[in-house]
Amino acid sequence: MRIPSTKAAFLIASALLACAATARGQAPRTAILDTTGFWRIHQTLAPPVIDLEGTLEPILLGPRWLRWPSPDAPEGWMRPDFDDAGWLRATALAPGGSPYLARLRLRGRFTVEDVQRAADLRLALDFHGGAVVYLNGTEIARRHLGDGPVAPDALAEGYPREVFVNAADSLLVWDRRRARPGGDDGRRIDLRVRRLEDVVLPAALLREGANVLAVEIVRAPYHAVVDQKKDPNRDKRFPTPYDVPFNTCELWRVSLTAPAEAALASQAVRPGGLQVWNSDPMQSDFDLDFAGTAEPLAPVAMVAPRNGVACGKVVVGCDEPIAGLRATCTDLGGPAARSIPAAAVTIRYGVPWGYEQGADGATYSRYLRRPTLLGALEDRPRDVYPVREVEASRGDLRLDGAPQPVFGAVVPVWLTVRVPADAAPGRYSGRVTIETAGRAPLAAEVAVDVVDWRLADPKDFRTWVELIQFPDTLSLQYGVAPWSDEHFALIGRSFDHMAAVGSRVVYVPLIAETNFGNAESMVRWIDNGDGTYAFDLAPMERYLDVAAEHLGRPALVVFQAWDVYVGARAKAASATGGEARALEYLQERGAELGEGPIVTFVDPATGATRNREMPSLADPSAQGAWKSLFEQIRRRLEARGLQDAAALGCLTDAVPTKAEAEALAAVAPGMPWVGHSHHGFNHRAGVTLHGAAPICYETRVWHTYFSCDPDDRMYGWRNPFLIAYYERCRDVIQFPPTKWRHLPELAITGRQRGMGRIGADYWDVLTDARGRPAGPISRRYPHSSWRNLDLYTSLLAPGADGPVATTRLEALRQGVQECEARIFLEAALTDPDRRARLGDELAQRCQRMLDERLLYVYTSQSNLQLTGPEYLYATEWRSRAGINGHYWFLASGCQDRTRELFELAGAAARRLEGAD
Numbered sequence: 001m002r003i004p005s006t007k008a009a010f011l012i013a014s015a016l017l018a019c020a021a022t023a024r025g026q027a028p029r030t031a032i033l034d035t036t037g038f039w040r041i042h043q044t045l046a047p048p049v050i051d052l053e054g055t056l057e058p059i060l061l062g063p064r065w066l067r068w069p070s071p072d073a074p075e076g077w078m079r080p081d082f083d084d085a086g087w088l089r090a091t092a093l094a095p096g097g098s099p100y101l102a103r104l105r106l107r108g109r110f111t112v113e114d115v116q117r118a119a120d121l122r123l124a125l126d127f128h129g130g131a132v133v134y135l136n137g138t139e140i141a142r143r144h145l146g147d148g149p150v151a152p153d154a155l156a157e158g159y160p161r162e163v164f165v166n167a168a169d170s171l172l173v174w175d176r177r178r179a180r181p182g183g184d185d186g187r188r189i190d191l192r193v194r195r196l197e198d199v200v201l202p203a204a205l206l207r208e209g210a211n212v213l214a215v216e217i218v219r220a221p222y223h224a225v226v227d228q229k230k231d232p233n234r235d236k237r238f239p240t241p242y243d244v245p246f247n248t249c250e251l252w253r254v255s256l257t258a259p260a261e262a263a264l265a266s267q268a269v270r271p272g273g274l275q276v277w278n279s280d281p282m283q284s285d286f287d288l289d290f291a292g293t294a295e296p297l298a299p300v301a302m303v304a305p306r307n308g309v310a311c312g313k314v315v316v317g318c319d320e321p322i323a324g325l326r327a328t329c330t331d332l333g334g335p336a337a338r339s340i341p342a343a344a345v346t347i348r349y350g351v352p353w354g355y356e357q358g359a360d361g362a363t364y365s366r367y368l369r370r371p372t373l374l375g376a377l378e379d380r381p382r383d384v385y386p387v388r389e390v391e392a393s394r395g396d397l398r399l400d401g402a403p404q405p406v407f408g409a410v411v412p413v414w415l416t417v418r419v420p421a422d423a424a425p426g427r428y429s430g431r432v433t434i435e436t437a438g439r440a441p442l443a444a445e446v447a448v449d450v451v452d453w454r455l456a457d458p459k460d461f462r463t464w465v466e467l468i469q470f471p472d473t474l475s476l477q478y479g480v481a482p483w484s485d486e487h488f489a490l491i492g493r494s495f496d497h498m499a500a501v502g503s504r505v506v507y508v509p510l511i512a513e514t515n516f517g518n519a520e521s522m523v524r525w526i527d528n529g530d531g532t533y534a535f536d537l538a539p540m541e542r543y544l545d546v547a548a549e550h551l552g553r554p555a556l557v558v559f560q561a562w563d564v565y566v567g568a569r570a571k572a573a574s575a576t577g578g579e580a581r582a583l584e585y586l587q588e589r590g591a592e593l594g595e596g597p598i599v600t601f602v603d604p605a606t607g608a609t610r611n612r613e614m615p616s617l618a619d620p621s622a623q624g625a626w627k628s629l630f631e632q633i634r635r636r637l638e639a640r641g642l643q644d645a646a647a648l649g650c651l652t653d654a655v656p657t658k659a660e661a662e663a664l665a666a667v668a669p670g671m672p673w674v675g676h677s678h679h680g681f682n683h684r685a686g687v688t689l690h691g692a693a694p695i696c697y698e699t700r701v702w703h704t705y706f707s708c709d710p711d712d713r714m715y716g717w718r719n720p721f722l723i724a725y726y727e728r729c730r731d732v733i734q735f736p737p738t739k740w741r742h743l744p745e746l747a748i749t750g751r752q753r754g755m756g757r758i759g760a761d762y763w764d765v766l767t768d769a770r771g772r773p774a775g776p777i778s779r780r781y782p783h784s785s786w787r788n789l790d791l792y793t794s795l796l797a798p799g800a801d802g803p804v805a806t807t808r809l810e811a812l813r814q815g816v817q818e819c820e821a822r823i824f825l826e827a828a829l830t831d832p833d834r835r836a837r838l839g840d841e842l843a844q845r846c847q848r849m850l851d852e853r854l855l856y857v858y859t860s861q862s863n864l865q866l867t868g869p870e871y872l873y874a875t876e877w878r879s880r881a882g883i884n885g886h887y888w889f890l891a892s893g894c895q896d897r898t899r900e901l902f903e904l905a906g907a908a909a910r911r912l913e914g915a916d
Contacts, residue, residue, distance in 0.1 A: 029257040031403045032121065033108040033213060034268035035092045036368050037292065040084040042077065043095055043888045044103035044152075045070040045859065048244065048866070051158050051221035059099075059222075059866070061240050062875050063708035065858040066100070070892065072152045073105050078214035079137035080207075082107075085278065085298040088891040091366040092254050093397070096359035096884045097247040098864035103152075104217040104249055109294040110256070110267050115206050118262050125196040126252035127217050130156025133196065134214040135205045143196055145218060156220040156248070163191045164225045164245055171229050172245050173867075192246055201256075210294055213256060219249035244867040253399060267292030270406040274318045276434055276442045280890055281311045282737045282811060284356050285412040286371035287388045288405060290317050299445035300415060300432065303895055305902045307421035308455040308817050309500070311810055313350075313414045314444050316434055322385040322409045324437030325349070329415060332448055335426035340417060340448065347432075348377035350412030352388075353797045353806065357734045357881040359863070368397050368405045374412050376797035377805045385409040414810070417448050425452035425906075451899060453906030455820055459552040461502035462717055463744050463819040464724050464754025465812070466699070467795060468507065469494045470516045471543070473761045473777050477798050482520070483539040488546050493802045494761045495550035497795075500805075501813050503760070504555040505697075506547045507649065508540055510629070511597040512611050514563045515650070515784045516791070517777030520600035520609060523629065527601055533625045536602055541636055548640065556697060557642055558649040558674045559633065561626075561664055562656050565783040566597050567616060579654040582787060596622070618659035627667040647696055651675030651689070652786050661692040672696035676726060676757045676789060679703050699726035699756040701789070706750035708858060710851035715830065717748040717823045724756030729879045730792040736886040737811035742857045744812070744819045749854060754819075761803050763794040818898060821905040822850060828908055838911050846904050853897060860889035 033039075046069040047058040060067045076082055084107050088094065092106060112118045123141070125131055130144035144157040166172055166185050201213075222244065230241035258264045265271065270290035277291035278298050297314075304310035316322065327347045332340040353376030358366070369390035389407045415432060428448045435441045456462075471482065471491055480486040512521045522543060526534040547554055564582055575582075596614040603609075615622045637643045648664060648671045655675075656664070664671075672694045675681050680700040681689070688694050704725045707714045716723075725747040732739070747755045764773035766780060778791040795809040825846050828834040835843050861877035862885040877885075910916035 027259060029122075030260055030262070030264060031255065031266055031268040032110050032258050032264050033254065033256040034403060035253050035255065035399055036366070036397070036402055036405075037091065037108070037268040038089055038290070038295070039092050040087040040089055040107040041092075041095060041887075042073045042087050042105045042891045043101055044072050045098075045100045045864070045888060046102040048099040048219075048248070049155070049221045050224060050227050052224050052227060056155075056221060057227070059242060061866075063858070064710070065708065065855045066862070066874060068855055069102070070859070070888070072103065076137075077105060078107070078134040078212070078216070080210065080212040085301070086891065086893060086895065088887055089277075089279065089283070090887065092251055093366045095251075095887050097250045098884050099244050099247050099866045100864040101247065101249045102219045104251060106215045106251070106254070108213045108215075108256070108267065109292065109296075110211050110213065111265055111294040112206050112208055112211055113263065115203065115208055118206050118258065118264060119203055121201040121206075121256060121258045121262070121264075123196065123199040123201065123213070124253065124255045125199075125215065126193050126254075128192055128194065128246065128250040128252070129220045129248050130218040131194070131196060132216040132218070133199065134216070135201055136207060136211055137214075138205055140202060140205070141196055141199045144194055144220070150216065150218060154218055156218045158221050159192065159223055159248070161223050161225050163188050164223050165229075171225070171243055173243055189246075193252060210296075215251070215254060217249055217251055222248060240866055242866060255401065265293050266403070267294055269403050270317065270319055270408050272319050274316065274322075274436060274439050274442060276314050276316055276444060279313050279315045279412060281313055281414075281814070282741060282894070283890055284736060284807065285315055285350055285374045285410065286367070287352065287374065287410050288367045288369060288371045288390070288407075289315060289410055290406075290408060291315075297444055299447045301447050301449075301895065302415075302417060303449045303451065303899045303902070304417065304419045305451045305453045305455045305817070305821070305905070306419055306423050306425070307457070308419050309813060310417045310419065310448050311414060311814065312446070313412050314432065314434070315410060315412045316436075317408050317410045318436075319387070319406055319408045321387055322411060322436055323383065324435070325381040325385065325411060326435045327381075327413045327432055328435075329432045329446060330430040332417070332428035332430040332446060334428035334450070335424050338424045340419065340423065340428050342430075344418045344420070346416040346418070348379055348414045348416070348805070349381045350374035350414065350807070351376050351378055351382070354808075355734050356736055357731065357883065359883045366397070368399075368402060369393075370395065374410065375807050376799065377414055377807065377810070378799050379804065381411075385411050415446065416810075419448070419450055421454060423450050425450050449899060451902035451906055453821065453902050453909055455817055458499055458502040459504065461816060461820055462823050463502065463748055463816050464722065464752075464756065465501045465503050465744060465758075465816060466505045466724060466754075466756030467498045467501065467503040467758050467760040468505070468516070468762070468791065469498060469760045470507065470518065470762065470777065472518050473763065473765045474803065476765045476777070477763075478802070483542070488542060490802050491543070492546050492550045494796060495547055497803065497805050497809060498760050499551045501809070501816050504551065504553070505558065505756075506544070506551070506554045506556070507558045507560060508543065509560045510599070511561060511563065511566070512600050513565070513598050513781040513784055514560055515652070515778060515781075515786050516560070517780040519780070520611065521598075523633075524600050524602035524609060526604055533628070535629055535632060537632060537636065540633075544636075544640060544642070554642065554645055556647050556674065557637070557645045558647050559668075559671070560649045561597065561668070562617070562648070562660065563597075563650070563784045564652060564654045564786065567595060567618075567657055567660055575654070582652065582654040616660070617663045618657065623663065623667060626664075630668040647672050647674045648693070649674040651681055651695070651698075652677050652789060655681065655689065658690040658692070661690040665692040674698070676786075677701070678728075678789065680723070697722040697724070699724045701726055701728045704750065704752055706746055707854065710854045714749065714751045715826060716750045716752040717754075717819075717826070719751060719753050723752050724754050725750070725752045726757040727755070727878060728788055730788070731879075731881070733793045733808065735881045736883060737807055738860045738886040738889050739882060740808045740811040741815035742860060744815050745822065745857055746861070748819055748823065757791065758795060759791045759793040761794060761796045762791050763796070763798060818901060821901050822853075824905050825850060825908055828912060834912060838908055842904075842907060842911060846908060849900055849904055853901065856889065856892060856894070856897065860885045864888075
């Protein structure tokens with residue numbers, strides 16, 4: 001809805017005056033910087049410590065990545081000229097709370113036009129631990145810290161026992177079901193919050209132009225009572241004996257205000273007019289984001305190897321609708337008069353799509369209203385991007401005195417740079433210009449650092465990534481006839497996106513109503529009327545041709561000839577284990593258990609189709625037709641050079657009977673099986689399905705293994721058996737981009753070749769009676785449900801005229817590129833001859849870098865909790881968002897580590913080639 005200019009001006013003016021006086025009769029004050037405004041933030045992590053009567057004892061629990069101290073901020077971080085472009089850009093509450101947080105640093109900018117008028121600027125701060133405040137690099141206040149420089153290992157003044165225990169000397173725990181604070185308990189809890197009130201900023205330290213207010217929160221040690229009250233039997237799932245009642249390094253509120261006559265522009269709310277600001281490609285953007293007028297616009301900095309893809313972005317925002325948006329990029333000039341042409345830069349525009357979980361797994365606590373994720377990337381700009389007003393709700397963040405939000409239109413502008421394989425190494429620079437109707441253009445510098453290492457083509461990636469495309473989503477979403485030209489054009493677009501991450505599996509359903517959600521079989525049967533059948537393979541053939549054109553040669557073509565409903569009626573009473581649970585699940589939901597597969601018949605005269613249940617696969621009368629079908633399929637595969645890629649699908653927690661497996665082996669000789677299950681079928685090399693056929697590929701939820709310790713190197717990428725990690729958690733698509741960037745690296749450093757069973761175009765296309773989204777197409781047929789193994793992820797989104805990429809897909813692409821560099825280095829380090837050619841010094845540098853990198857990867861996945869409703873998730877990174885680790889990672893120098901990874905890969909390649 002459009003906000004009229006007068007209303008926008010009113011809201012902005014109201015926000016500037018919203019900070020009511022704390023004392024009656026005092027004039028209203030302007031919020032200059034505030035908790036819900038945007039800051040640059042750095043976090044230092046280290047194990048929490050307990051003060052045992054003067055001896056500091058760290059709490060060392062879990063894997064190595066929970067026991068290491070992360071690098072501290074550089075010296076001089078509080079100075080106004082410090083470059084904080086690599087720090088987290090977020091509201092002050094974004095880091096959340098963690099006992100692992102040792103130091104929290106924030107930098108906020110504001111502008112002073114007239115120093116003489118800028119009097120009586122006042123700061124208020126609520127926090128846990130100790131605090132130091134700096135103005136333009138000079139300390140102006142501190143609380144609960146000793147005198148002198150604040151050393152990296154400094155601790156704030158400890159808390160008294162009173163704030164940890166109740167009157168009965170029991171711990172004041174987080175669980176409100178066990179202890180509901182109120183009365184005296186509430187008083188004790190309130191004592192944890194320390195404050196700086198009415199700190200007047202020294203006028204002599206202010207300067208005309210940009211000013212920087214820097215805040216440092218320092219952890220306090222835990223009281224010895226935490227150790228005294230420990231319980232070794234507290235929880236076996238995450239063996240920590242400690243019940244840590246609260247975080248001793250945490251920011252609760254920050255507010256800088258000025259009298260109205262100071263005439264300072266507020267940085268706490270969205271200003272009027274058009275703004276452009278920086279945003280890390282791994283950070284999600286929301287419709288409530290904005291930039292203050294004092295925030296500088298840094299270059300869009302990217303790094304990539306030769307033949308790789310770099311991505312970066314800026315965000316455009318305005319308090320009024322944005323019309324006529326258009327972004328263009330110049331050629332990127334590089335070393336030795338070389339350049340990357342503008343045609344190699346793809347520009348896309350972020351729009352509302354998806355949801356991102358917050359620190360407690362469900363909600364966001366860093367905005368004053370519920371934000372909308374801008375998670376889909378459209379290829380063309382829309383005519384108008386409206387202002388998105390958000391109604392107040394019960395779950396909103398409530399902060400006393402916080403200025404009310406000013407809503408606006410927000411559009412992330414993504415730049416994706418394809419670096420030529422023969423590009424000279426070095427920096428390539430250019431400019432992206434943002435144009436809108438009726439406003440002056442804005443521009444940002446673009447800088448791409450090309451590293452001298454050649455990335456393989458995606459089709460040759462050694463990191464296994466399986467995205468699953470299924471045509472029915474597209475025909476339903478866009479209302480096109482199945483297997484029409486329009487349908488295949490949409491399918492080709494899905495394949496294009498999948499190819500970018502090296503996905504190379506296609507599924508051909510030979511039966512209908514499978515777990516993938518297909519209404520019909522891709523091969524249609526024709527009844528000859530005499531007990532024999534002919535087959536229409538045209539849809540399958542064109543599907544394979546479109547795949548070859550857009551995806552490249554598939555590594556696997558999976559012909560789905562079996563699903564859980566096939567033969568389920570006969571074996572429901574005798575099934576055991578996981579298979580029994582799978583069939584019980586179907587029966588509990590009233591699903592019809594079948595005997596034979598369902599296939600689609602077509603009338604050649606009319607083109608009309610209908611589904612029909614066929615005899616059991618094990619029925620001898622069915623063998624002739626299936627044998628004829630597979631013979632025709634084999635001929636078509638041979639014509640395309642795909643005969644070695646053919647496989648049967650799909651095993652799950654339920655599998656075909658021995659008779660069914662033998663029947664399929666007879667009609668499709670030599671075809672191995674593909675499976676997606678909880679525990680996996682092929683636990684040992686050489687195990688077959690009932691002795692009838694081998695298994696060539698599996699994704700597993702369990703019986704997957706990960707290297708939480710850099711010294712425990714597993715090198716899953718060289719596993720001779722194709723096993724991929726399947727994250728069946730339904731919420732994984734709501735996890736932040738850092739999760740998707742690192743999932744493939746977590747897999748290949750374990751015992752898996754990569755990750756699989758990820759939906760490509762599996763968004764919620766089904767609707768209920770009221771037209772509301774009701775789930776992905778995998779929920780279409782209850783009789784083919786795989787319980788919690790059903791597909792719920794979708795790395796593509798529905799664009800206006802076809803599937804488009806999401807921010808999660810872009811994160812995955814960056815992660816796969818990094819995996820390829822890791823695999824290249826590990827392949828050299830694990831081969832004695834190649835390692836010797838590297839030399840000890842370079843080999844050791846590479847190994848140190850890879851080991852350190854793994855600590856960062858795992859830490860980025862964690863919520864870093866020892867207490868609270870998510871304490872298990874410090875190590876249970878698979879099923880939770882890990883938002884605290886994500887925000888820490890964004891300011892941890894991640895781009896510098898990516899550059900180092902590619903540089904060492906390049907150095908190793910040159911040494912191995914004898915060029916160095």
